[in-house]
Amino acid sequence: MKIEDIEPFFATLAAANPQPASELEYTSVFELLAAVLLSAQATDVGVNKATRRLFPVANTPQKLLALGVEGVSEYIRTIGLYRNKAKHLLATCRILVDQHGGRVPRSRAALEALPGVGRKTANVVLNVAFGEPTMAVDTHIFRVSNRTGLAPGRNPLDVELRLEERVPEPYRVEAHHWLILHGRYVCVARTPRCSACAVSRWCDYFRLGATPRA
Structure with a gap:
């Protein structure tokens, strides 16, 4: 061109x-991060279907950690690779709680250090949540x-x-x-x-x- x-x-x-706007449904930066993490090799429609059930019950790192892998898996089992994604999501929640006060960091390095978060996911969060180009x-x-x-x-x-x-x-x-x-x-x-x-x-x-x- x-x-x-x-x-x-x-x-x-x-x-x-x-x-x-993103077609993923979310109401907070953490929900966005969780939804994008779950969306790998899955459609936004499929992720939204799962998070409509999950987020009303647990939409913070602390609440997801309280559910545990089995509890989270029950809500997202319609998504491909749901068990591995549940593990990554909870590992990310643990780091957010222990290292970032339960908040989603704004730096690329900190985002990419989270389990299951690669460059593409970090870019989505930086763009959609924080308005970075x-x-x-x-x-x-x-x-x-x-x-x-x-x-x-x-x-x-x-x-x-x-x-x-x-x-x-x-x-x-x-x-x-x-x-x-x-x-x-x-x-x-x-x-x-x-x-x-x-x-x-x-x-x-x-x-x-x-x-x-x-």
Whole structure:
């Protein structure tokens, strides 16, 4: 994608969705962290279904620790890898209580030190909870960035660094939301909906001869 095309690309996404938001349901920074941790290799819909049962009962590190692995597992067993995720979540809760006064830290290093929290999860929390212009590169952003030519890269870190270089400053805080939603509902993996795409005119995939799909 040409540099001069990036601003109108994001301006169009922004006009269509001025206030993009995560589709995970949460009411606190800790609930967000827990939901993102549980969302690895799972859909937001599936995570929300589980946390609607879990959070009314236990939505703080202390309350989750009181439930224990078996108790937490009962609430999240509909999520893939639920037992390992329960262990990671409780290990994270223990560190939050012992080292951070039960609060979610705001630094990347402290977040990535939590069990089950990698760079992508840390980026989501930093962006959604604290408003930092981070790029949480999941499978959707990786696909959209490469397919459109916006920020090609061989791996998620490559794409993240290219996005940080290429996304104009006014769009950086919301950029990862727009790209995730675009990849989830329009620029889908197998049959991208090019004929319904508002930004196809700036997309390398479309401009270089892809067949539009309804």
